[in-house]
Amino acid sequence: MTITVTRRTFLAGSAAAAGTAVLGRPGRALAADPLAVAFVYTGPIGDHGYTFAHDVGRRAVEAHFGDKVKVTFVENVPEGPDCERVIRQLATSGNQLIFSTSFGFMEATLKVAKQFPKLKFEHATGFKRADNLAIYNARFYEGRAVLGDIAGRMSKAGVAGYVASFPIPEVVMGINAFTLAAQKHNPNFKTKVIWANTWYDPGKESDAAKALIDKGADILCQHTDSAAPLQVAESRGVYAFGQAQDMSAYAPKAHLTAVVDQWEGYYIDRVQKALDGKWTSTDIWWGFKEGLVGLAPYNAAMPADVKASADKLKADITSGAVHPFTGPIKNQKGEVVYADGKKASDEDMLKMNWYVQGVES
Amino acid sequence: MWVKVEPRQEASRRVIYATPVLAVGLTVLSGYFLFLFLGLAPAKTLYHFLISPTLTFYGWSELCVKAGPLVLIASGLAIGFRANVWNIGAEGQLTLGAVGAGGVALAFWGESGLWILPLMCLAGILGGMLYAAIPAFLKTRYEVSEILTSLMLTYVATLALGILVYGPWRDPMGFNFPQTRMFSDSALLPLILDGTRMHLGILVTLAVAVAAWMMMARTVIGFQIKVVGLAPAAARFAGFSRNRTVWFSLLLSGGLAGLAGTFEIAGPIGQLVPHLTPGYGFTAIIVAFLGRLHPLGIIASGFLMAISYNGGEIAQVEDRLPQAATGVFQGMLLFYLLACDFLSRYRIRLAATRREASPS
Numbered sequence: 001m002t003i004t005v006t007r008r009t010f011l012a013g014s015a016a017a018a019g020t021a022v023l024g025r026p027g028r029a030l031a032a033d034p035l036a037v038a039f040v041y042t043g044p045i046g047d048h049g050y051t052f053a054h055d056v057g058r059r060a061v062e063a064h065f066g067d068k069v070k071v072t073f074v075e076n077v078p079e080g081p082d083c084e085r086v087i088r089q090l091a092t093s094g095n096q097l098i099f100s101t102s103f104g105f106m107e108a109t110l111k112v113a114k115q116f117p118k119l120k121f122e123h124a125t126g127f128k129r130a131d132n133l134a135i136y137n138a139r140f141y142e143g144r145a146v147l148g149d150i151a152g153r154m155s156k157a158g159v160a161g162y163v164a165s166f167p168i169p170e171v172v173m174g175i176n177a178f179t180l181a182a183q184k185h186n187p188n189f190k191t192k193v194i195w196a197n198t199w200y201d202p203g204k205e206s207d208a209a210k211a212l213i214d215k216g217a218d219i220l221c222q223h224t225d226s227a228a229p230l231q232v233a234e235s236r237g238v239y240a241f242g243q244a245q246d247m248s249a250y251a252p253k254a255h256l257t258a259v260v261d262q263w264e265g266y267y268i269d270r271v272q273k274a275l276d277g278k279w280t281s282t283d284i285w286w287g288f289k290e291g292l293v294g295l296a297p298y299n300a301a302m303p304a305d306v307k308a309s310a311d312k313l314k315a316d317i318t319s320g321a322v323h324p325f326t327g328p329i330k331n332q333k334g335e336v337v338y339a340d341g342k343k344a345s346d347e348d349m350l351k352m353n354w355y356v357q358g359v360e361s
Numbered sequence: 362m363w364v365k366v367e368p369r370q371e372a373s374r375r376v377i378y379a380t381p382v383l384a385v386g387l388t389v390l391s392g393y394f395l396f397l398f399l400g401l402a403p404a405k406t407l408y409h410f411l412i413s414p415t416l417t418f419y420g421w422s423e424l425c426v427k428a429g430p431l432v433l434i435a436s437g438l439a440i441g442f443r444a445n446v447w448n449i450g451a452e453g454q455l456t457l458g459a460v461g462a463g464g465v466a467l468a469f470w471g472e473s474g475l476w477i478l479p480l481m482c483l484a485g486i487l488g489g490m491l492y493a494a495i496p497a498f499l500k501t502r503y504e505v506s507e508i509l510t511s512l513m514l515t516y517v518a519t520l521a522l523g524i525l526v527y528g529p530w531r532d533p534m535g536f537n538f539p540q541t542r543m544f545s546d547s548a549l550l551p552l553i554l555d556g557t558r559m560h561l562g563i564l565v566t567l568a569v570a571v572a573a574w575m576m577m578a579r580t581v582i583g584f585q586i587k588v589v590g591l592a593p594a595a596a597r598f599a600g601f602s603r604n605r606t607v608w609f610s611l612l613l614s615g616g617l618a619g620l621a622g623t624f625e626i627a628g629p630i631g632q633l634v635p636h637l638t639p640g641y642g643f644t645a646i647i648v649a650f651l652g653r654l655h656p657l658g659i660i661a662s663g664f665l666m667a668i669s670y671n672g673g674e675i676a677q678v679e680d681r682l683p684q685a686a687t688g689v690f691q692g693m694l695l696f697y698l699l700a701c702d703f704l705s706r707y708r709i710r711l712a713a714t715r716r717e718a719s720p721s
Binding site (some may be wrong): 079350351 | 519537543628631681
């Protein structure tokens with residue numbers, strides 16, 4: 001069926017739409033209006049890491065819902081007094097669902113959420129929730145355990161270098177999960193950590209990577225967002241893992257795989273719920289099972305049995321047969337923190353501030 | 362063909378006042394083409410960038426919040442710059458000031474009393490002064506450049522703050538995340554107006570800027586500072602001590618930076634976090650020079666910088682202006698201001714020979 005829209009019929013139609021809107025249900029008066037969704041990023045969308053991955057999710061929302069949504073984003077927002085203004089700006093300019101994607105935005109998001117009780121907010125990687133403020137995070141440590149499994153087999157020296165950002169539980173958890181999994185293959189496996197004190201600074205990250213290789217690491221893992229450590233690994237001829245997405249383009253030989261953040265499904269689900277009027281404040285921590293965490297394709301240099309072992313661990317974590325934090329686990333002093341067979345609870349992990357034996361930081 | 366740069370006899374007053382306007386005009390013009398090139402609607406983007414932040418009362422309140430620390434720090438720095446004392450480390454002094462004030466807030470957490478806030482301000486000023494005393498001592502005793510020491514101590518300050526918020530001062534209920542508790546009400550600056558983030562510190566900032574003006578214009582100390590900066594030999598001859606000026610400038614600018622840090626944590630932030638500012642201590646250097654080291658000029662340039670930040674955010678939200686373009690736009694503004702400033706004081710002439718072009 002073809003409808004020819006003249007200016008007159010268009011105006012008549014608009015008037016009719018406006019009329020129904022006025023008479024319509026009060027909650028969703030302008031049913032035809034797109035849902036305005038906004039994203040606040042701490043890094044540049046071109047970081048090819050964490051923020052990039054969120055932005056892939058943002059674009060998936062746009063592609064999936066088309067003109068049912070109007071999506072805005074603000075990048076490179078500093079964590080501090082500025083982010084409150086940015087979030088409020090988004091709230092006052094008509095956005096109904098706002099995702100703030102960095103831990104440092106927590107207090108600001110909470111403050112603005114209180115002032116705009118009718119709007120919906122979601123904060124990633126934090127712990128403060130409200131009726132109109134949902135929180136969400138990914139079980140990245142599950143992916144990092146698989147990286148550890150691979151590192152335990154691929155490292156000849158038994159020493160990994162870990163370029164880390166800040167010693168928050170999220171990062172500490174990843175270092176521990178990585179180290180524990182590697183020690184399943186090589187009980188003497190060590191992880192040397194350098195804190196770059198930044199999420200994104202290619203210069204500092206590559207300095208840290210060089211220093212770690214000089215200290216004897218022959219495989220690199222990173223919890224910072226640029227591809228710089230991978231490029232160092234490529235030029236120095238050691239293996240490495242990407243961050244947040246498949247970074248093999250930067251280091252075709254060094255890049256073994258990467259933990260891939262797949263926010264697309266989550267964002268589409270939440271926007272759908274908001275469109276349907278079914279959005280509620282939830283506390284989500286999804287991993288392999290829900291598809292929020294994934295792995296990039298393996299490097300061809302990995303022997304078949306290493307690939308098989310990694311695949312098996314991933315399948316076991318997905319099914320729940322294996323928990324990356326299962327005792328016996330000792331801390332750096334050699335004290336037993338989790339006895340044989342005991343598993344760490346979610347709460348334990350979310351406040352983790354100690355390192356397992358074998359981590360040198 | 363050679364190019365010769367020579368100072369003008371005397372820049373006219375009209376030119377001095379016209380240069381900032383000219384610079385803004387050139388920035389708008391270049392910005393128009395930049396935004397056009399990026400495929401945006403240039404007029405609308407410029408409107409959002411430069412006009413939107415000033416349209417609402419709330420917008421003005423946010424400009425005050427943003428400009429406040431810049432003006433406070435720049436007022437102190439400008440006095441030192443007049444005396445050729447180059448304190449580049451205000452960011453570190455701000456951080457240590459915040460540590461001092463935050464320490465007071467945490468020590469009396471949960472208690473109430475009108476004395477807590479003044480005590481925090483005092484601790485903040487002292488924190489900043491003590492930290493600025495290190496470059497002052499090294500400069501007066503060992504002739505170490507204060508540019509290097511003050512700058513490098515900034516990184517030490519950030520790490521010291523990190524040790525505290527990742528360690529002993531961490532919020533016990535905060536899942537080991539690197540931040541302190543939210544301060545109690547007695548440790549927070551009262552808001553001047555409800556519904557905004559404008560706090561008492563902004564009024565103090567304006568008072569400080571005016572006091573700095575009075576000091577430079579009307580007091581002997583102000584005169585000494587200017588003489589030491591302009592004519593060190595004459596100052597020595599007049600018996601003005603260079604070392605005293607170094608100490609005075611660094612302690613003053615350090616104390617004000619520490620107070621700015623106090624206002625930030627007792628105002629918009631409300632707690633200590635590992636990253637307190639988006640580089641206010643460094644941006645304030647630009648603000649000081651844009652304001653021609655004059656306290657009232659500094660207030661104006663502080664607001665101009667605030668508009669460029671807040672407007673950049675609005676343009677990102679409304680027009681999807683990439684963040685990098687915001688930086689380019691700000692850079693153009695500074696470039697044109699400095700270029701116009703330079704050309705108002707010097708002129709460029711073509712010279713026939715190299716000898717003629719070389720400075721005589």
